[in-house]
Amino acid sequence: MGTLTDIRTIARWEVKKSLTMMRRDMLPLAIVLFVLLVAVTGFSARSGLHLQDGMYRIGVDDPQVAQLLEGDARFTVYQLDPPTLSANRDAFDIVVSGGIVYPGTSERAGAAEIALERDYAKYVNSVYDNETDLFAAYPLWIDTQSVKSELDFLSTQGGQYVSAAPNRGPPVPQGEVKEIPTPSPTLAVSEDTLRSQLVQSNAKNTQISRYMDVLSTTSSTMGNFETPSQLSPPLPFDSIILVFVFIFPLYFTSQFFMMSIMGERIERKGEILLSTPVKASSIIIGKMLPYFMGMLAICTGLTLYLKAPLLIILPLIPVIVFFLANALLIGMLSRSFKELSFISIFFSTVATSYLFFPSIFANVHVISLISPLTLIVLTMQGTAWTLTDYLYSTSLFWLTAAFLFYIAAKNFKEERLFSEKNLVTRMREFLSEILPQKHPFISLFLLAGCSIPFVFMIQMMCLVLFFNLPMPYSLIGLLLLAALIEEIAKGVGIYTIFVRNPSFLSGRNLVFACGATALGFLVGEKLLLFVTLAQISDSVFGSILFLSLGSLWLPLLLHFVGVLIVALCLKKWGKAGFAPGLAIAMVVHCLYNLYFILGWIR
Amino acid sequence: MKSRNLSIIAKKEFQGLFNERTILLAVLLQLFIALFSSFLMVGLTSMYDPSSLSQYSHFRYSVGYAGNDSEMLSYLQDSRDFRVFKMNLSTAVAALGERKLAAVIYVPDTAPDAQGPVKITLYTLENDLQSAIVDVKLKDIFLQYETYLRQVRTVRITEQPLPLQLPPSNSGDDFYEFVYGLLIPLLVFMPAIISSALIIDMITEEYQHDTLETLISTPVTFTEMIWGKVLACEILVPVQAGAWLILLMINGIAIDNAPLILLQVVVSSLILILLGALTALHYRERTAAQFIFSTALVVVILFALSLPANPMNQLTRLAVGTAGPEQWAVLAATIAIIVVLAYATQRYAERISRKSHSG
Numbered sequence: 001m002g003t004l005t006d007i008r009t010i011a012r013w014e015v016k017k018s019l020t021m022m023r024r025d026m027l028p029l030a031i032v033l034f035v036l037l038v039a040v041t042g043f044s045a046r047s048g049l050h051l052q053d054g055m056y057r058i059g060v061d062d063p064q065v066a067q068l069l070e071g072d073a074r075f076t077v078y079q080l081d082p083p084t085l086s087a088n089r090d091a092f093d094i095v096v097s098g099g100i101v102y103p104g105t106s107e108r109a110g111a112a113e114i115a116l117e118r119d120y121a122k123y124v125n126s127v128y129d130n131e132t133d134l135f136a137a138y139p140l141w142i143d144t145q146s147v148k149s150e151l152d153f154l155s156t157q158g159g160q161y162v163s164a165a166p167n168r169g170p171p172v173p174q175g176e177v178k179e180i181p182t183p184s185p186t187l188a189v190s191e192d193t194l195r196s197q198l199v200q201s202n203a204k205n206t207q208i209s210r211y212m213d214v215l216s217t218t219s220s221t222m223g224n225f226e227t228p229s230q231l232s233p234p235l236p237f238d239s240i241i242l243v244f245v246f247i248f249p250l251y252f253t254s255q256f257f258m259m260s261i262m263g264e265r266i267e268r269k270g271e272i273l274l275s276t277p278v279k280a281s282s283i284i285i286g287k288m289l290p291y292f293m294g295m296l297a298i299c300t301g302l303t304l305y306l307k308a309p310l311l312i313i314l315p316l317i318p319v320i321v322f323f324l325a326n327a328l329l330i331g332m333l334s335r336s337f338k339e340l341s342f343i344s345i346f347f348s349t350v351a352t353s354y355l356f357f358p359s360i361f362a363n364v365h366v367i368s369l370i371s372p373l374t375l376i377v378l379t380m381q382g383t384a385w386t387l388t389d390y391l392y393s394t395s396l397f398w399l400t401a402a403f404l405f406y407i408a409a410k411n412f413k414e415e416r417l418f419s420e421k422n423l424v425t426r427m428r429e430f431l432s433e434i435l436p437q438k439h440p441f442i443s444l445f446l447l448a449g450c451s452i453p454f455v456f457m458i459q460m461m462c463l464v465l466f467f468n469l470p471m472p473y474s475l476i477g478l479l480l481l482a483a484l485i486e487e488i489a490k491g492v493g494i495y496t497i498f499v500r501n502p503s504f505l506s507g508r509n510l511v512f513a514c515g516a517t518a519l520g521f522l523v524g525e526k527l528l529l530f531v532t533l534a535q536i537s538d539s540v541f542g543s544i545l546f547l548s549l550g551s552l553w554l555p556l557l558l559h560f561v562g563v564l565i566v567a568l569c570l571k572k573w574g575k576a577g578f579a580p581g582l583a584i585a586m587v588v589h590c591l592y593n594l595y596f597i598l599g600w601i602r
Numbered sequence: 603m604k605s606r607n608l609s610i611i612a613k614k615e616f617q618g619l620f621n622e623r624t625i626l627l628a629v630l631l632q633l634f635i636a637l638f639s640s641f642l643m644v645g646l647t648s649m650y651d652p653s654s655l656s657q658y659s660h661f662r663y664s665v666g667y668a669g670n671d672s673e674m675l676s677y678l679q680d681s682r683d684f685r686v687f688k689m690n691l692s693t694a695v696a697a698l699g700e701r702k703l704a705a706v707i708y709v710p711d712t713a714p715d716a717q718g719p720v721k722i723t724l725y726t727l728e729n730d731l732q733s734a735i736v737d738v739k740l741k742d743i744f745l746q747y748e749t750y751l752r753q754v755r756t757v758r759i760t761e762q763p764l765p766l767q768l769p770p771s772n773s774g775d776d777f778y779e780f781v782y783g784l785l786i787p788l789l790v791f792m793p794a795i796i797s798s799a800l801i802i803d804m805i806t807e808e809y810q811h812d813t814l815e816t817l818i819s820t821p822v823t824f825t826e827m828i829w830g831k832v833l834a835c836e837i838l839v840p841v842q843a844g845a846w847l848i849l850l851m852i853n854g855i856a857i858d859n860a861p862l863i864l865l866q867v868v869v870s871s872l873i874l875i876l877l878g879a880l881t882a883l884h885y886r887e888r889t890a891a892q893f894i895f896s897t898a899l900v901v902v903i904l905f906a907l908s909l910p911a912n913p914m915n916q917l918t919r920l921a922v923g924t925a926g927p928e929q930w931a932v933l934a935a936t937i938a939i940i941v942v943l944a945y946a947t948q949r950y951a952e953r954i955s956r957k958s959h960s961g
Binding site: 026029030033034036037040041043044047048049050051052053054055056057064065068073074076096099100101102103107108110111113114115116117120123124127128130131132133135136137138139140141142143144145146147148170171172173174175176177178179180182183184185186187225227228229231255256259260263266267336337338340341345422 | 618619621664666669687688689691692693694695696697698699700702703708710711712714717718719720721722723724725726727737741744745747748751752754755756758759760761762763764765766767768769778779782783784787796799800802803804806807810811812885888889890892893894897898900901904905907908909910911912914915918919922923924926
């Protein structure tokens with residue numbers, strides 16, 4: 001009860017503080033800027049964006065051709081007589097003479113030719129649009145029907161798509177064959193409607209409208225009849241729009257939270273707050289609550305504005321919590337505004353790529369589900385997802401956020417908040433705080449277990465990255481990086497204890513500490529694997545990342561040897577031994593993987 | 603204003619950046635993005651124009667063909683991109699669902715010279731990278747068939763468009779326009795945005811940490827301090843932008859006029875940096891200043907992009923080698939804006955320092 005009141009009080013303070021700051025001659029300027037923004041948006045919609053103006057030079061002899069290119073600012077058009085044109089052939093990317101197009105040989109000329117081709121096709125269509133006999137000008141119409149299909153992870157192991165059918169005869173479906181009604185040979189739409197649709201689609205800029213269409217959940221009432229030239233391929237990367245629409249506002253708001261935490265640390269302003277008999281966790285939750293509500297409100301508002309199902313809020317919540325947890329730690333760690341800026345830019349780039357890259361493969365690949373954005377993509381399409389899918393894609397976010405909050409709560413006190421040491425030292429001190437002196441082995445065990453979600457997250461990112469490389473390289477890259485990441489995660493606890501107290505690593509303690517870390521790592525790994533990631537862990541990639549589920553003592557031995565190497569190096573050379581220790585441990589880890597999993601050395 | 607004092611302040615800021623290893627983070631970030639570049643290129647190019655994906659695939663796709671025989675079937679059979687199977691529609695669609703086919707086409711029994719249109723039904727996989735490629739390749743076949751049908755019905759067409767004979771095959775791709783017309787101006791201009799955010803941090807930091815008093819008690823004046831910080835941020839711009847250009851060149855993208863590109867970036871970035879400095883001087887508090895500035899940044903950049911021959915357009919034209927003498931006019935206009943902003947910054951800084959001396 002008392003905690004709840006505390007949280008409410010702190011939250012109210014936080015709101016009041018940020019509101020007073022807002023009021024300070026910021027509001028009028030903000031309003032002016034907003035009005036300007038609307039005006040400028042209107043202006044740029046009318047005049048267009050002039051980024052690619054004058055990229056190409058074209059020489060023509062026919063005023064009609066020059067007129068055709070008038071609307072395309074990418075071309076600088078020179079209208080000259082044929083002899084002058086042929087004399088200055090090299091000055092142009094393309095020369096159009098006597099109705100024949102002569103492109104140059106450079107790379108730029110090739111690009112110019114494509115642009116010209118498209119402009120010409122557009123012009124041809126605009127002429128045909130006025131044709132009285134519409135079906136003479138546009139004799140062919142395509143009705144596109146999409147078919148759903150899920151690809152399972154195992155089938156892409158070889159890096160090949162399934163449809164590579166080597167056999168001679170037509171493929172035979174294995175599953176049940178559903179009766180498809182024969183499509184009617186006529187269009188269900190009147191000629192006038194088709195004509196107006198043609199004129200409309202010719203006028204609009206497909207480059208932009210394609211992205212805008214992603215956001216509108218209502219499809220056109222017309223049906224999908226298109227002429228071949230209207231046929232634009234389905235956009236494979238819808239999700240980038242979602243990143244812009246949903247993730248950037250969240251990132252922006254978490255900046256305010258970051259700044260509020262940092263603000264408490266400037267000139268020890270937060271001392272008053274800390275001297276109150278309120279628990280650190282209550283202060284953190286109280287300060288965070290308004291931002292959490294704000295972000296939730298933004299997401300809900302956006303969802304309502306887009307008329308999308310409110311279900312998409314669910315996968316966004318763990319993302320919000322994850323962002324806030326990171327903002328809290330960044331605000332607590334950085335010493336200056338510059339550091340704050342750079343770390344937060346760095347974090348947002350990494351987080352955005354983690355969220356974005358997997359969701360590119362939505363509908364194609366199970367791996368895409370590691371990003372909550374994929375669930376949003378699925379919801380927008382109207383595809384249902386299960387509770388398991390939800391757990392699968394968000395569990396890592398929940399777990400890492402919880403662990404980060406725990407670290408932050410433990411360190412939310414005077415000597416940590418107001419220290420001026422450098423970033424690495426401070427990170428070590430933060431870790432040191434959650435490793436109590438009294439129970440070193442239990443805490444090492446727990447730390448190793450808790451590091452698992454982070455390790456998985458980073459490894460997942462590597463998996464997505466390397467997925468794009470051809471087969472042998474992707475395996476080698478993944479092999480090295482996965483081993484290194486695991487060894488770092490395991491070594492960091494012992495390193496922290498060693499720096500705090502070098503005499504701790506006596507022979508007996510060393511063995512126990514390594515044992516505790518190895519065991520903790522193994523337990524954490526197995527637990528998380530069983531809960532969520534069984535699908536990925538069955539593939540070749542998975543076996544490198546997470547070891548096999550079969551025997552238990554071999555991986556335990558591996559983890560133990562890895563940490564032992566790092567610890568011994570620390571003992572022998574002090575802090576300087578950490579990096580070489582990691583390198584040796586990584587090599588050992590890789591050899592193990594090669595031998596037992598892939599069986600390459602034999 | 604003494605240049606020695608300016609360089610002292612600039613040096614101090616650089617030392618701060620190096621001590622905090624924030625520069626290291628910035629470089630790391632740049633490398634991180636560059637590492638992705640191969641993926642980024644393929645991914646972003648296809649976002650820019652999905653049809654560019656087709657060039658990455660030289661694979662023969664299996665296509666199911668149902669319904670009546672037509673010219674369409676022979677076009678597909680002649681194409682080197684497809685392997686055609688004549689199948690029953692239901693079986694074909696089921697095979698498509700299992701990814702044993704890449705697409706299914708149904709052609710009805712409509713004569714080429716019929717009064718009404720020929721309606722083909724195309725079944726493809728939904729929201730899928732591979733089907734995007736297949737669609738692009740099928741589009742060529744459809745266009746071929748459309749041309750044939752138009753020829754059959756040509757007597758019914760009253761107005762023919764101006765004929766233009768295009769070469770049969772072209773060597774170009776959308777990659778070029780994307781890289782030079784979007785990626786290069788974007789990447790090269792990014793350091794300017796980073797630097798202008800940095801100046802806000804540098805100035806508000808002095809206010810919020812109360813280090814201003816100490817600084818002003820030294821021989822360095824307040825205005826000198828501000829200009830020193832501007833100098834430090836300004837120096838970072840060509841360094842970072844240059845690094846981008848070098849990284850792009852290592853990736854095999856030839857860039858013309860690199861020194862002129864750097865000149866344009868350096869000059870136009872000063873506008874943003876001075877705007878940042880003015881905002882920071884006005885608010886003296888980071889959250890408010892950054893918020894107002896980032897909103898203003900969107901307005902300024904959007905407005906600049908809507909103007910023909912804007913500095914970012916000049917970057918594109920310089921990179922492809924089609925920039926004319928108008929680049930100098932743009933540069934002059936930019937400098938004129940800078941002079942106004944610099945005057946404002948100087949006056950504002952002087953006013954603040956007078957106030958703090960008297961108050």
